[in-house]
Every structure is written in structure tokens, then in C-alpha cells.
Amino acid sequence: MFQKILIANRGEIALRVLRACKELGIQTVVVHSTADADAMHVRLADESVCIGPPPSRDSYLNIHQIVAACEITGADAVHPGYGFLSENAKFADILAAHNITFIGPTGDHIRIMGDKIEAKRTAKRLGIPVVPGSDGAVTEEKEAKRIAAEIGYPVIIKASAGGGGRGMKVARSEADLVVALQTARSEAGSAFGDDAVYIEKYLQKPRHIEVQVFGDGVGHGVHFGERDCSLQRRHQKVWEEAPSPALNAEERAHIGGVCARAIADLGYSGAGTIEFLYENGEFYFIEMNTRLQVEHPVTEAITGIDLVHEQIRVASGAGLSVRQEDIRFQGHAIECRINAEDARTFTPSPGTITHFHTPGGLGIRVDSGVYSGYKIPPYYDSLIGKLIVHGRNRVECMMRLRRALDEFVVDGIKTTLPLFRDLVGNADIANGEYDIHWLEKYLAKED
Known part of the structure; x- marks a missing residue:
């Protein structure tokens, strides 16, 4: 060690x-x-x-x-x-x-999965279902039109080296495609120093489902279940939960098994997250993150396994502490990302926290590095904490979340806590009926 x-x-x-x-x-x-x-x-x-x-x-x-x-x-x-x-x-x-x-993983594995085009090729080779689209970078307008016609509109153009929604454009017709291709390449070049883009079928109302995986680097892999990250604003996750309200036990076991086998075959070492769009019972690979995720605590809540301990153990050469059959899923967990932002405009709100009180009680966890009197600097990401709630089932989890949000106090700055207090009382959220476009539509109505 x-x-x-x-x-x-x-x-x-x-x-x-x-x-x-x-x-x-x-x-x-x-x-x-x-x-x-x-x-x-x-x-x-x-x-x-x-x-x-x-x-x-x-x-x-x-x-x-x-x-x-x-x-x-x-x-x-x-x-x-x-x-x-x-x-x-x-x-x-x-x-x-x-x-x-x-x-973490090797530099080679980071490179493979950091290039969206190469990651898609690798996923396909490993038996992971992928979104229909181009096999590599698209540089010519004629080629883009041919691919879009084959897979059908609408299509989405993505930056190969991209992330966070930059270099990403939707085209609903051939006329849109010409403009979108030029714009996406320009944005990709400016943001990432690489203007390579690729084309995929644009799914209408998908959910964002991700599978937490671990490999020991010598051919063994496991999965720790999935997380539903569909509540997003501008491609940034806001609320995550596990298990997904959209999947049944058969779907959950199938996609988890596919991902665990792929990680084993890849010889991958450490934590990773394989992300999918899910629609009409089908999974489509979008990317793999070769690191610990912000939302890892919801997986820890339903498995009882410390994922950072596991990272350290694997990196030290001790291997995985569990086999797939040892991993049990219990209850339901939800994470809310608390940002130092105006809950309506999402404008950053740096400044001094005059009072900071976190909720407590059974099933409540708060991951935060701030405290009363702490001055939030304006130079970094606005995330100041994560509220993670666990219950025996989703209904109990939502009840507990509502109570925890009422107890959470952050004074001196604006935060996104009011947004979550609204969401927890919404019928669609209560029923688990939302997709990746739901939150932006909800916010547009509120405005």
C-alpha cells in the first residue's frame, strides 16, 4: 500500500x-x-x-x-x-x-477514451452498443450529407475532443447540416485545439444512463450498477440517482454485464464510467470517463462500497476487493449538486458564506469543502457541495430529500438550493418521468 x-x-x-x-x-x-x-x-x-x-x-x-x-x-x-x-x-x-x-488508468487508455471517435470504435469492438453515425471524423460537406441521409434526420455533430456541450450542434435538415458542420468545427477548434467532428443520430427523448465500472488491469472487471443523470442544463448534470427509474431488472443486468466484460477485455485499471443514451429500451454508447465521477456517492449509497478505497487498492496492485457476485444493490439514492449560482439565471455567485448548516439524520450525506466564513473564490467551478440522500426505496428517498433540502442553509451567497426544492415537489420528478431535455423545458416555462 x-x-x-x-x-x-x-x-x-x-x-x-x-x-x-x-x-x-x-x-x-x-x-x-x-x-x-x-x-x-x-x-x-x-x-x-x-x-x-x-x-x-x-x-x-x-x-x-x-x-x-x-x-x-x-x-x-x-x-x-x-x-x-x-x-x-x-x-x-x-x-x-x-x-x-x-x-487511475494508463495514459494509453485515457488517450483512447479521450478521443470520442476512437472511443466509439473501441466500444464497438468490445461489444458495447453505439449510436448510428460516422465511423470517424467527418471533414467534407458531401460526406456529412451522405451519412445524415443514411441514418436519417435529425443528426447531431460532436467535437471529437469535446465535452460539456461545446462543439455540439443539432441539424434537423440538410440545410441545417451545412451551417451546423461549419459552426461545430469552428467551436471545436477554438475550445479544444482540434476541429475534428463526427456525426451521430440525434435521439428525440433519451435518458442519460451511465454504468460505474472497475477493472484491475489484468483482465478482471465488475460493474456497480447504473446512475440516471438525465436532469441536465446545457449538458451539465444537476441531479443524479441510482438505480434509474427507467430501467427494469433485466435491462440493468444486461447493460451492466456488457460493460463489465468490456472493461475486462480492455485490461482497464481503476474506476471508469461508461455513458449511454437510452431510448425505447435500447442503449447507445456516447463516451467513457476514465476517472471518478462527481456523482459517485449515489453508487456508494446503494452498494455500501467506498469507491475511492477501491481506486487506491487497485492502483497499489492489490486488485479488486469484490467479485461481481459480492455486489448487492440496496435501496435508492439521489444526489443534488449545490452550486454557488443564482437558481434562476445560473449566474455564478462567489463571495463569503456567512452561515452554513447542513442537514443530518438517517440516510443523509453532504460532501462539501466549505464552512461558515469561507470565501468562495471566483476562479473555479461553482460546485460547493453535494447532498446525497438514501432510502429503502425511491418514495422514501424523495421524502427524505424534501426534508433535507428544507434543513440545508447557505447564507451570504446565492445557491441552486431553491431549484431542488422546486424539483422535489414536481409530479414528473416524483414519478421519474423525465429525459435529458426535461429540465431546460421546465426552466423555460418558469421564465
Whole structure:
């Protein structure tokens, strides 16, 4: 097992990893920018190293500084959390070259799954169902028209190196396609430095279903069930739950088995999430995230398994702690992402938190790195905490969530808590009847 782990992240995820390390008896080092000197993970770590000024490019994305921090402190492994360098193949390669373990997959696997076109090819080869569309990058207008005609309109054009909805355009006719192709390529080039795009069939009312997988790197893989992440705004997840209200036991077992076998065949090591669009009983692969997800706590709630412990265990060479038959799913869990944003306009709301009170009681978990008196810096993601609620079934979970939201107090800044208080009382949400377009339609009506 590792002697000392450096946590290359900030906020709630840095604190989440730090707690897992302490439970395992592993020494911790955190890095931080000057803006995060008073952050909770800095206060609780065994050691901390300031790696630069507030801008991410000068601190949390500064590979040279992070490697130097490892060498100075003697850290023998790095946990990247999510975001920042968590899916940076170059970072994983550089750590390996310095004999420092990257707690995640190999650089090669990060590269494969980070390229949306190559990821789709790999998924297809591994027997994972994919969305009908182009086999590779589309560069010519004539080729784009041919593919769109074959699979039928509407179609969606996506950036190969993309994420977060950038470089993504829908075309409902051939006339739309010409403009969408040009716009998507331009956006992709500006956002990612790569203007490669591909075309897929655009599903009308799909749900976003993702499967949590783990591999040990030597041919064994398991799945920890699925999460439903369909409540989104501008392709950003807002509310996640497990299990999905849309799937039955047969569908759940089938897609989980497909994903676990694929991970085993790939020789994948560590945590990963295979994401699908689901419509009319069919699953269509969209991407794989080669890291821990923001929404991992809902899976921990229904399985009772600490996924960060599992990441550390696998990275150390100890292998998986469970076999597929050992994993049991119990009850229902929902996560609400609490952002420092106006609940109606979603405008960021940095500032000082004057009062912070979290809910408690059976089945309630709050992952957050903030506290009363903490000043939220304007330089980073607006996520300030996650409310995770678990119940014996979805009805009990929703009742508990309503109560927990009423107890949650954050003063001094605006947050998205009012949005969740509205959602928990909505009939569609109560019945689990929503798709990836539902939230934006709901918000448009409210305006």
C-alpha cells in the first residue's frame, strides 16, 4: 500500500479523497493555489504545498509544479480527483516516468477514451452498443450529407475532443447540416485545439444512463450498477440517482454485464464510467470517463462500497476487493449538486458564506469543502457541495430529500438550493418521468 498520496485537486473532491486516505492510514499531501490557502482540505491534510497563483493554468493544471511537490514531500502516488488533470494522459505518463503511481488508468487508455471517435470504435469492438453515425471524423460537406441521409434526420455533430456541450450542434435538415458542420468545427477548434467532428443520430427523448465500472488491469472487471443523470442544463448534470427509474431488472443486468466484460477485455485499471443514451429500451454508447465521477456517492449509497478505497487498492496492485457476485444493490439514492449560482439565471455567485448548516439524520450525506466564513473564490467551478440522500426505496428517498433540502442553509451567497426544492415537489420528478431535455423545458416555462 502507498505511504503518502498527493491529492491534485481542490474543493469537496479533495476532501473526499483525503478522508479515504486517512481511513486507510495513508499520509496525505494536498496542493493548492494562493486562493485556496484557507480551504478545508488544506487545513486537514498532513502536508500542503502552494503551487501557484489562482488561475488553474498556473496551479492545478501545472504538471511541473505538481511533480515537484511529489518529489519534495516524498509522495509515492497521486490521486487526481475529477476535472483538472484527471483525464490528462500526458500527466499520467510523466508521473510513471518519475516512478509515481497515478491513481487511475494508463495514459494509453485515457488517450483512447479521450478521443470520442476512437472511443466509439473501441466500444464497438468490445461489444458495447453505439449510436448510428460516422465511423470517424467527418471533414467534407458531401460526406456529412451522405451519412445524415443514411441514418436519417435529425443528426447531431460532436467535437471529437469535446465535452460539456461545446462543439455540439443539432441539424434537423440538410440545410441545417451545412451551417451546423461549419459552426461545430469552428467551436471545436477554438475550445479544444482540434476541429475534428463526427456525426451521430440525434435521439428525440433519451435518458442519460451511465454504468460505474472497475477493472484491475489484468483482465478482471465488475460493474456497480447504473446512475440516471438525465436532469441536465446545457449538458451539465444537476441531479443524479441510482438505480434509474427507467430501467427494469433485466435491462440493468444486461447493460451492466456488457460493460463489465468490456472493461475486462480492455485490461482497464481503476474506476471508469461508461455513458449511454437510452431510448425505447435500447442503449447507445456516447463516451467513457476514465476517472471518478462527481456523482459517485449515489453508487456508494446503494452498494455500501467506498469507491475511492477501491481506486487506491487497485492502483497499489492489490486488485479488486469484490467479485461481481459480492455486489448487492440496496435501496435508492439521489444526489443534488449545490452550486454557488443564482437558481434562476445560473449566474455564478462567489463571495463569503456567512452561515452554513447542513442537514443530518438517517440516510443523509453532504460532501462539501466549505464552512461558515469561507470565501468562495471566483476562479473555479461553482460546485460547493453535494447532498446525497438514501432510502429503502425511491418514495422514501424523495421524502427524505424534501426534508433535507428544507434543513440545508447557505447564507451570504446565492445557491441552486431553491431549484431542488422546486424539483422535489414536481409530479414528473416524483414519478421519474423525465429525459435529458426535461429540465431546460421546465426552466423555460418558469421564465
